[in-house]
Amino acid sequence: MQVADFDFHLPDELIAQFPPEVRGGSRLLHVEAGGTLHDRWFRDLPALLRPDDLLVMNDTRVIKAxxxxxxxxxxxxxxxxxxxxxxxxxxxxxxxxxxxxxxxxxxxxxxxxxxxxxxxxxxxxxxxxxxxxxxxxxxGRLPLPPYITHLPTADDEARYQTVYADEPGAVAAPTAGLHFDDAMLAALQDKGIRTARVTLHVGAGTFQPVRVEQIAEHKMHSERYTIPQATVDAIRETRARGGRVVAVGTTSLRALEAASQSGDLHAGSGETQIFITPGYCFRVVDVLITNFHLPKSTLLMLVSAFAGLEPIRTAYAHAITERYRFFSYGDAMFLEKHNPESPR
Structure with a gap:
């Protein structure tokens, strides 16, 4: 496939320069496995989850890099x-x-x-x-993404960080997690939905453009990750109960998939250069919560692999028409895996 297959035109005014007034006050585009779209709000998330589901979150903390x-x-x-x-x-x-x-x-x-x-x-x-x-x-100064044009403020230092950030080392925030506040986490817990942690320190390479025409020629940047044994155990228990593994963000997904390349998910730490493109067989993750990504980016290729290239094209076109807010401070998506029968 070519990088041009993942291009789209985004009006500049849809690039969110600031977070919503309140954390979690974003919209949520629900993309079903068959491609059906539903316009929702992030506060609707508990209704999209089941009591046996497990949310896996990246607890990295952004440093003033x-x-x-x-x-x-x-x-x-x-x-x-x-x-x-x-x-x-x-x-x-x-x-x-x-x-x-x-x-x-x-x-x-x-x-x-x-x-x-x-x-x-x-x-x-x-x-x-x-x-x-x-x-x-x-x-140091907070390293806001290059498409955010203002200098970082005290508000950015609070809002460009998840409420559960714990392990310092990231150069960029795991932005899907920015939508969660303490009230949302409490509501999920009240519904019986469990959470687990991984750590993947997001590097500046996440913003590097793909400089080749054929995606197979692209070399990914390396990132450090850690999968606790408690998370491996929680995923196994979720599977046994018939629940779904819901990755909060592409970074959580990359960590889980990188640690399962042998076929089984293993605890421990390592480096990953995993490059997920259409045709990839997902081993761990069933649902992905993520923001909207840059044109021709490796993250857009990842979500296209997860939800299907055509459903993602349709979803992004819909989001632009409906004036969703894009990128780090923007709105979110709830993506169901387009091929739920793929081997685990």
């Missing part, structure tokens, strides 16, 4: 930390007039000077004089 400094020569440098690789080290994208060379230094403030260690493809390995997460919390 954008830093500004200057080289020894005085030239300005902008850093986007892609991944914290150790207490004092990180990989980062660097924007500068001339890329700093290994052995050089970057001054962030009077107390923090970081050392450039080595290049790794498009990334640079850096060493900090203090714990990386401490430096980011004190000096």
């Amino acid at each position: 954008r830093l500004f400094g200057h080289k020894d020569s005085g030239g300005k440098v902008e850093l986007l930390v892609e991944r914290v690789t150790g207490e004092f080290e990180a990989l980062a994208f660097i924007r500068a007039s001339h890329a700093p060379k290994p052995g050089s230094r970057i001054q962030l403030d009077q107390d923090v000077t970081i050392e450039v260690l080595a290049r790794q493809d498009d990334l640079t390995q850096l060493r900090f004089p203090c714990p990386v997460l401490d430096a980011l919390q004190r000096l």
